[in-house]
Amino acid sequence: MDQVSRYKVIATPDEGYWCLKVPSIERATQARSIAEITPMAKDLIEIMTQDPRIEIDVDYDLPAEVAEAVELKRRAAELEQLAQGKQKAAAMALRDKGLTLRDIGKLLDISHQRAHQLIKAQ
Incomplete structure (x- = not known):
């Protein structure tokens, strides 16, 4: 059985979209909504690594007042x-x-x- 690769994705809201950074591959992409974060990040990682067995952990980089409210x-x-x-x-x-x-x-x-x-x- 193939090993699953885990990647950290940092999602930051920016002017009506989400900026998605994947530090381990030094690449970024965008998503229009929270629902798109996982598929967009997986697509980017698969394209860059040729690895189809991917799991991601999303960390939200939010303004301090939002993080405090949450x-x-x-x-x-x-x-x-x-x-x-x-x-x-x-x-x-x-x-x-x-x-x-x-x-x-x-x-x-x-x-x-x-x-x-x-x-x-x-």
């Missing part, structure tokens, strides 16, 4: 998932203290129906 969104989703995982234990602890479903919902910023679901879930 990272914050990723972290927010991670924290939301963590919070949801802790809600059941929190709801159970509050219920053990004798609080009503409405109070539990208010404290956890969820509906009393959701509090009930968390407590009844196995």
Whole structure:
């Protein structure tokens, strides 16, 4: 079985298109959209190396404010998932203290129906 070659592609937005740089072959090409990045990069690499078994890793070179927004969104989703995982234990602890479903919902910023679901879930 032939070995697959991996190539790093750096994609940078520039005036309505993506500039694609492939450092390992010291070449570049363009793509009109994110959907075109992989096929355009693969075409360039195949032409330059004559290697048909290619996999690419795309690194996006984005303006700082975009990269920050993407990272914050990723972290927010991670924290939301963590919070949801802790809600059941929190709801159970509050219920053990004798609080009503409405109070539990208010404290956890969820509906009393959701509090009930968390407590009844196995």
